[in-house]
């Protein structure tokens with residue numbers, strides 16, 4: 001079982017963030033931890049707990065990941081600048097999500113990773129695009145309690161991320177489409193498969209565990225901060241879409 005435990009009592013007062021420690025990190029870990037940092041920042045940015053204090057950290061981390069993760073993955077220790085920037089990006093994203101929390105990508109990745117022994121960051125990456133598509137509404141069926149905003153605005157928030165990355169696009173829909181394309185391209189560059197099936201998880205085994213996974217994911221601590229409050233049935237559909245991919 002994998003369940004995230006978060007509490008302000010567990011938040012450090014000080015951290016030593018030294019890029020030298022990650023010099024020789026292998027490629028697989030570079031990809032998994034790098035894409036995890038991106039999911040942290042994006043989920044923190046669209047979280048119902050996002051505030052002015054977390055927004056700037058989230059956006060800065062997102063920009064750093066898009067710029068430096070492919071280089072860090074490809075060049076490893078031969079590109080110390082990319083290594084250093086990714087180390088900072090992961091920490092900055094951590095500062096954002098320690099204060100605004102995450103969303104259902106993490107809820108679902110926790111259960112998927114635990115059940116099929118998939119590295120945490122990869123499990124997130126396999127779900128990420130379908131989560132964004134699910135959240136992409138300013139009229140959710142259900143909203144979480146105590147949102148920090150006056151009205152649902154997830155689509156606008158994703159479009160703002162696209163703007164920050166200078167991806168172009170006229171309407172919010174255009175912009176989010178470009179963001180999804182950019183995420184897919186980034187995943188290809190760091191050799192992350194495009195679906196749970198492509199990762200190599202057996203279809204029958206996956207379908208047999210779907211009900212359990214969906215219920216466990218619903219109960220995960222990260223679900224409450226997602227911009228759309230899901231039904232267990234919704235989570236199940238996202239798992240199925242992520243299994244087969246686009």
Ligand SMILES: [Fe+2]
Pocket residue numbers: 036040106120124
């Ligand atoms: Fe994570």
